Amino acid sequence: MNFDPRFTGRKFSSVGTRPLRPDGIDKVTGRARYGADFNMAGQLVGRVLRSPHAHAVIKSIDTSKAEKLAGVKAVITAKDLPDLTDGDAAMYDILDNSMARTKALYDGHAVAAVAAIDARIARQALKLIEVDYEVLPHVTDVDEAMNHHAPLINDAIFTEGLEEKPVKASNVTKRTQFGHGDVHKGFAQADFIVERSFKTEQTHQGYIEPHACVASVNPDGTADLWVCTQGHFVYRQHCAQLLGLEASKLRVTSSEIGGGFGGKTHVWAEPVALALSRKAGRPVKLVMTRDEVFRASGPTSATSIDVKIGATKDGTITAAEATLRYSCGPYPGSWAEIGAMTAFACYNLENVKTVGFEVLVNRPKTAAYRAPSAPMAAFAVESAVDELAHELGMNAVDFRIKNAAQEGTRASYGPVYGPIGIGPTLEAVKNHPHMKAPLKANQGRGMACGFWFNFGGQTCVDLNIGMDGSVSLAVGTVDVGGSRASLSLVAAEELGIDYSQLKAIVADTSSLGYNDMTDGSRGTFSSSMATISAARNAIKILRDRAAQMWDIPVDDVVWEKGHAIAKGEKYGNLSALSLKDIAAKSGTTGGPIAGHSELVADGAGVSFATHICDIEVDPETGATRVIRYTVVQDAGKAVHPTYVEGQYQGGAAQGIGWALNEEYIYGKDGRLQNAGFLDYRIPVCSDLPMIDTQILEIPNPNHPYGVRGVGETSIVPPLAAIANAVSNAVGVRMTHIPMSPPRILAALDAEREG
Amino acid sequence: MAGVAVSTTINGDAVEYLCQPDETLLEVLRDRLGLTGAKEGCGTGDCGACSVIVDGRLVCSCLVLGAEAEGRKVETIEGMAHGDQLHPLQQKFIEHAALQCGICTPGFLIAAKDLLEKNPSPTEEEIRFGLAGNLCRCTGYDKIVRAVQDAAAVMKGA
Numbered sequence: 001m002n003f004d005p006r007f008t009g010r011k012f013s014s015v016g017t018r019p020l021r022p023d024g025i026d027k028v029t030g031r032a033r034y035g036a037d038f039n040m041a042g043q044l045v046g047r048v049l050r051s052p053h054a055h056a057v058i059k060s061i062d063t064s065k066a067e068k069l070a071g072v073k074a075v076i077t078a079k080d081l082p083d084l085t086d087g088d089a090a091m092y093d094i095l096d097n098s099m100a101r102t103k104a105l106y107d108g109h110a111v112a113a114v115a116a117i118d119a120r121i122a123r124q125a126l127k128l129i130e131v132d133y134e135v136l137p138h139v140t141d142v143d144e145a146m147n148h149h150a151p152l153i154n155d156a157i158f159t160e161g162l163e164e165k166p167v168k169a170s171n172v173t174k175r176t177q178f179g180h181g182d183v184h185k186g187f188a189q190a191d192f193i194v195e196r197s198f199k200t201e202q203t204h205q206g207y208i209e210p211h212a213c214v215a216s217v218n219p220d221g222t223a224d225l226w227v228c229t230q231g232h233f234v235y236r237q238h239c240a241q242l243l244g245l246e247a248s249k250l251r252v253t254s255s256e257i258g259g260g261f262g263g264k265t266h267v268w269a270e271p272v273a274l275a276l277s278r279k280a281g282r283p284v285k286l287v288m289t290r291d292e293v294f295r296a297s298g299p300t301s302a303t304s305i306d307v308k309i310g311a312t313k314d315g316t317i318t319a320a321e322a323t324l325r326y327s328c329g330p331y332p333g334s335w336a337e338i339g340a341m342t343a344f345a346c347y348n349l350e351n352v353k354t355v356g357f358e359v360l361v362n363r364p365k366t367a368a369y370r371a372p373s374a375p376m377a378a379f380a381v382e383s384a385v386d387e388l389a390h391e392l393g394m395n396a397v398d399f400r401i402k403n404a405a406q407e408g409t410r411a412s413y414g415p416v417y418g419p420i421g422i423g424p425t426l427e428a429v430k431n432h433p434h435m436k437a438p439l440k441a442n443q444g445r446g447m448a449c450g451f452w453f454n455f456g457g458q459t460c461v462d463l464n465i466g467m468d469g470s471v472s473l474a475v476g477t478v479d480v481g482g483s484r485a486s487l488s489l490v491a492a493e494e495l496g497i498d499y500s501q502l503k504a505i506v507a508d509t510s511s512l513g514y515n516d517m518t519d520g521s522r523g524t525f526s527s528s529m530a531t532i533s534a535a536r537n538a539i540k541i542l543r544d545r546a547a548q549m550w551d552i553p554v555d556d557v558v559w560e561k562g563h564a565i566a567k568g569e570k571y572g573n574l575s576a577l578s579l580k581d582i583a584a585k586s587g588t589t590g591g592p593i594a595g596h597s598e599l600v601a602d603g604a605g606v607s608f609a610t611h612i613c614d615i616e617v618d619p620e621t622g623a624t625r626v627i628r629y630t631v632v633q634d635a636g637k638a639v640h641p642t643y644v645e646g647q648y649q650g651g652a653a654q655g656i657g658w659a660l661n662e663e664y665i666y667g668k669d670g671r672l673q674n675a676g677f678l679d680y681r682i683p684v685c686s687d688l689p690m691i692d693t694q695i696l697e698i699p700n701p702n703h704p705y706g707v708r709g710v711g712e713t714s715i716v717p718p719l720a721a722i723a724n725a726v727s728n729a730v731g732v733r734m735t736h737i738p739m740s741p742p743r744i745l746a747a748l749d750a751e752r753e754g
Numbered sequence: 755m756a757g758v759a760v761s762t763t764i765n766g767d768a769v770e771y772l773c774q775p776d777e778t779l780l781e782v783l784r785d786r787l788g789l790t791g792a793k794e795g796c797g798t799g800d801c802g803a804c805s806v807i808v809d810g811r812l813v814c815s816c817l818v819l820g821a822e823a824e825g826r827k828v829e830t831i832e833g834m835a836h837g838d839q840l841h842p843l844q845q846k847f848i849e850h851a852a853l854q855c856g857i858c859t860p861g862f863l864i865a866a867k868d869l870l871e872k873n874p875s876p877t878e879e880e881i882r883f884g885l886a887g888n889l890c891r892c893t894g895y896d897k898i899v900r901a902v903q904d905a906a907a908v909m910k911g912a
Contacts, residue, residue: 024848027856028840030791030831034857037790119781120774206891208795208803209857258793258857259891290796481854481892642851646893650854653894677800677889685895686879686886 003533003599007699007706014493015705018642021485022503023256032256035212035228036287043214044073044115046276046286047122048269049129050296051104051111054138054362054670055151058104058131061112065128071121074280075129077112081275084244093331095242097365098271104133105153105330106362107671108295110269115276115284138362138670142327143304145171145361153330153360171360173332178340178413179321179353186319186351190310194388198380200719200737201663202302202327205369206654206682209258210293215273216283222249223277227270230260230478231517236509238267243274253508254478261654262368263298265519294675299664300369301326301335302361305380307343315394317403319351320344320412324377328358329365338373341413342716343381345451346400346422346608348409362670368519370651371452371712375658375719379737382448382720387733396724397430400449400610421634421698422449422608428694429610434630443616443627444729450609450716454709455520456601460513461530463491463538463595467587469580471495473531474507476515477523481650481711482643489639490528490705494535496562497579513598521709524639525700526601532704538595545589546577603702604709609633611652611717615725619748622741624660624726630692636700636708648714649691655718657683663738762823764789765833773820780804782820783830791831791860795889802888805861806830812868814887831860834867843867843905852901854892862888866902874910878903 026032063075078101085091095101100109112129116122137151144150150171158166161175187193213227223245229235232254240247257264273286288297304325311317322343326336336356343354389399404422411417429435429447439445462474473491477483484504492499516522539559546564547554550571558567563576586593614627631648638644661681665673674680699706723734726744732751736743757772764787773782780797783789783806792815795801799814806815807829808822834841843866846852853859862885869876869884876884881902882895890898 020848021851023856024853025840025844027853027859028844028847028863029835030789030860032856033790034793036784036794120776207855207857208801208889208891209793209855210795256857257855258795259855261891287794290798290801482851642897643854646851646854646897649894649896650892654891676798677796678798682889682891683894684886684889685899686882688882688895690899691894691896 005529005603005702005704007701008704012493014489014499015637015639016641017489018640019485019489019499021482022488023484034209034258035255038214038226038255040214040216040283043283043285044117044280045119045122046113046115046273046284047126048110048272048292049112049126050292051100051109052107052671053104053133053135054107054140055136056104056133057136058100058102058111059134060132062130063112066114066125069121069125069128071117072114072125073117073282074115074276075112075125076275076279080279081242081271084241091241094238094266097331098268106364108292108364110272110296113272113276115280140361140363140666140670142302142325142359142361145359146325146357153362157332157360172357173328173360174358176337176340176356177353180410181351183319183321183351183353187310189312189318191313192388192391193308193310194384194391195308196384196735198305198307198383198735200303200376200379202299202363203369203658203662204294204298204680205261205263207259207261207263210288210290211264211268211297212287213270213273214283214285215270215277217274217278221245223274225250225252225270225274226255227252228255228257228264230257230264230480230519232478233476233509233514234517235267235270239271239274242271251508251510254506257478257480260480261370262372262519265368265517268297290677291675294680295672296364298367299364301328301366301373301376303376305376307380307384309384309388311388311392313392315392315399315402317347317349320347320349322354322381324354325357325359326373327361327363327366329363330360331365333358333366335366335373339377342374342451343377344412346405346449347403348405349412352412354412370654370715374450374452374716375655378448378450378716379719379723383723383733386724396447397426401426401430417606418701419698420606420608421696424696424698425608425610425632425634428632428696429612432612432630434612434628439614442619442729443614444725444727445612445614446721446724446728447610447612448717448720448724450713452521452607452713452716454525454604454607455522456526456604457516457522458514459526459530459601460515460598461527461534462507462512463531463534465538465579465583465593467583469501469583471497471502473502473504474512475504475527476507476512477527478518479506480518480523481646482640483523483527486524486639486643487527487531490531491535494532495539495579496560521607521711522601522604525604525703525707525709528639528705528707529601529703530597530599533597533599534595537597538593541593542579542582545582545586545593548589549577549585550574605636605700605702607634607708607713609713609717611721613721613725615722615729617726617729617744619730622744624739624744626656626689628689631714632694632696633710633713634696634698634708635710636703637697637706638695639707641695644695644710645693647710648693651712651714652691652718653683653688655715656688656722659719659722659737659739661738661740758821760821760824762826762828764828765830775821777820778816779818779820779823780815783815789830789832793857793860795857802865803858803861805864805888807864807868812865831864834863841867842908843902846901846905850897850901850904852893852898858888858890862890862898870906870909874906876906
């Protein structure tokens with residue numbers, strides 16, 4: 001890669017402005033096409049039969065009656081998706097999650113599927129499939145699942161990461177540990193120690209668009225998949241591997257995506273749709289219902305976390321320790337590991353230790369949800385930090401400033417930080433008018449910090465210059481919230497042209513090289529880096545063509561503000577050539593002009609945020625109301641500030657829902673009781689106030705413009721900030737998320753009863 | 755199963771279709787008429803993504819039968835702009851970045867249009883309660899409320 005990604009401190013003319021997004025009109029007129037908005041000739045309707053049991057052996061499946069129903073064109077079970085994963089355990093789990101092979105592992109686990117000429121017949125056909133289950137004992141609670149008496153979900157799993165190899169199978173798949181120093185020594189030095197246990201319930205990403213795809217497999221082994229996804233290249237790999245297709249012959253087109261937040265990062269029903277299409281010999285559209293989305297896709301981990309933090313009288317933290325238990329659903333994951341890495345990442349600690357346990361439960365396979373695993377760890381740690389500040393008699397912000405990580409601090413998860421934003425966000429919060437605003441009766445104010453790693457990864461971009469001087473930018477990272485606008489700004493900046501001359505699209509898997517998915521807040525970070533590189537490659541060609549047009553050496557041509565300029569007094573009579581001038585002559589100077597770039601975007605700068613919120617609690621009902629909310633976060637450089645604000649506000653709103661309302665509720669029978677938006681209540685417009693934002697810009701040294709990812713960090717502080725606010729309002733430390741009215745009342749009652 | 759013959763008006767155009775008695779208006783719009791601007795987010799009337807206006811009344815089209823559209827006037831997102839002239843709400847949603855993924859946007863626009871037709875000068879609280887039947891998971895609603903406030907101001911001035 002002939003590209004220098006270092007931050008240069010340039011002055012911007014396009015980046016940092018707020019133009020209208022290129023896909024705006026399509027989206028306000030209903031023309032934008034999402035997963036379920038695409039149709040093919042001869043298309044069938046696919047539907048999935050799901051287990052009503054939390055844990056059951058599938059003894060037999062009789063599909064004969066369904067197959068005989070007029071209008072049914074294919075019925076499949078796991079037999080139609082043979083195991084081609086060749087020892088790849090993670091892919092095997094994705095396969096088994098797509099279609100249960102020997103056991104149903106959660107309420108909602110797919111066991112069979114049909115393709116029929118319409119939805120009505122498909123639904124009838126599902127009722128004709130006879131599944132003989134042997135129901136097994138189940139476990140859905142993370143702490144209960146760790147008990148050695150708990151039903152074993154997978155008897156081939158032995159806990160990894162223990163000093164001695166275990167001889168008995170366990171629901172704990174892995175133990176991980178991070179930290180440095182000696183926490184025993186550190187706690188011995190402490191004057192004050194806070195030690196508490198916390199729980200958080202399972203939540204769903206809650207994207208408004210259910211999973212949807214149209215799959216078409218041809219007899220010659222070629223196939224097309226139209227799908228809402230955060231990563232169509234990843235979906236292509238998954239599906240090709242699971243179906244035994246050649247990746248290059250499977251063309252995956254990402255539709256507009258109606259929200260993902262991590263929940264559309266691996267395949268669910270797409271292999272099923274492809275298998276149905278292969279069997280039926282016709283295209284198949286498969287759209288999940290909302291009930292299926294809740295029961296069988298998404299959710300985040302439920303957690304149980306113990307935290308212990310000690311400090312001296314002067315407010316210096318001497319030791320910090322946490323044990324984190326995260327549910328993974330029925331398949332191994334690394335969710336507690338991520339929680340253990342992020343838990344104390346905001347602080348400069350001499351002695352720190354975190355231990356994570358990954359725990360199997362009979363719930364849907366845990367998927368990433370915006371800064372996955374970090375919000376729960378932050379809830380526990382930032383609650384304890386607040387409590388410790390209170391015991392020390394210190395202001396909660398000052399206590400955090402005193403212990404905040406800085407450039408050069410060794411992070412609790414290993415690396416040494418470069419320039420970071422935790423200190424500046426705390427200082428901004430300290431000086432924010434929100435912190436000084438008066439509170440009324442029954443109101444409390446809380447604040448909390450959050451950290452997220454951010455990610456870069458494999459990225460590929462094509463930039464093509466039309467003969468009319470317009471520029472098309474083809475990127476491979478799915479646009480989840482305005483990245484086509486931000487990437488157009490970056491291309492306009494680098495080329496020195498106007499934003500209106502550009503049009504960015506998301507290319508399909510056959511039109512562009514491999515791209516990692518839009519996750520880890522990487523979309524704008526990594527694709528902007530590749531866009532800058534592609535634009536610089538195009539500029540080299542533009543200079544060369546200008547040199548040809550002038551018949552002078554290319555080394556005498558520079559590119560400034562969208563023009564080729566002949567450098568030197570001897571060229572004084574040559575007037576600058578615009579990109580448009582050069583493009584118009586491209587047919588006679590060497591053909592089309594394009595810039596391509598493929599790179600691994602290393603150096604995603606870590607991200608920090610600090611949030612403030614005011615909550616009012618009704619002591620009689622336990623009902624809560626968010627009165628005021630402020631987000632302060634480091635963006636590195638905000639490419640399109642309006643959409644950066646949008647990321648801050650959206651993450652905060654999701655965190656508010658998580659903190660106050662949202663939770664998966666399972667019955668004793670192991671069935672999900674609230675699989676719909678009526679009973680799983682995400683925040684609505686009347687639940688929230690305006691969400692104020694303050695963007696800080698501490699440049700990321702590893703990006704030419706200083707950009708950091710901004711998408712995820714905003715969901716990390718809210719659980720803790722709100723818990724601190726509620727605790728301050730009612731005078732009782734809240735330790736269980738969500739803080740629904742019954743939980744708040746129970747906490748108040750427990751306090752009264754002493 | 756015998757189909758039901760329906761004559762209705764959609765976005766000002768006379769439309770006829772056959773549908774099954776248990777088919778929703780949303781299914782008819784999307785699958786029979788190709789009007790995919792209305793989205794199915796839940797199918798149970800909880801998310802508002804399928805909002806349309808029937809005879810001046812804001813409804814979730816997933817809770818209305820296709821057969822019930824007989825003789826009525828249905829307004830969908832596809833009819834909101836006049837030719838190439840966006841409705842002020844559409845324009846303000848783009849200007850304020852009141853959408854990120856955009857899946858809820860058609861429903862919000864229809865609901866906001868209905869709100870402003872009934873209450874041209876809503877307070878922030880009236881906007882928030884007026885749009886409480888529409889779920890958005892991306893924006894936190896801040897920019898949606900501002901877009902509606904701005905559109906209301908523009909429409910009053912017009």
